[in-house]
Amino acid sequence: MESLEPPSAGHAEVRIVAASPEVARRVAEVLRRCFDATEQRSYPAGAEGGTRLHLTVDTTHAAEPARSWLETSRASADRSRPSDQA
Template sequence: MKSIETRTGTETLPSLGHAEVRIIAHTPEAARAVAEALRGCFAGAEQRSYPGLDGATRLHLTVDTATPAGPAGSRQSAIGTPAGIGAHSDEI
């Protein structure tokens, strides 16, 4: 995997054909609604949520940009967790 330098350190890029999406919302419901909309367009590989500042919710989603979502969305593919993917250094 390739790494890039960011203002908070070094981050590993997602695998080819995947994108990391970070959602910050006031409520978990709002974050999940955005994630569901993305899953309507792309197959989802993994979803992680973290508490944010001042009670906000942070939800991180890895989407497969090379595979369109199936008719029932990608909820089944969201069950598995790819190895080596976890919280970013600025999220601990």
């Protein structure tokens, strides 16, 4: 049974579900290029086949381009939304 507790501060649990193990591995590889991550854990993805990968990423140790994206998203969250007035 999977834990329902949230990961520690600065970390995110990522679940990837794909039709093939190769596709899931490619997505995990991209995440590992952007963030420090744990080794992926692989599971079957239900009766229809497919693969489910789990990994934990550390967002406090982001590499480029994730660092740029995180900084941009933090800055936009601090700004209020523009009004719909013309």
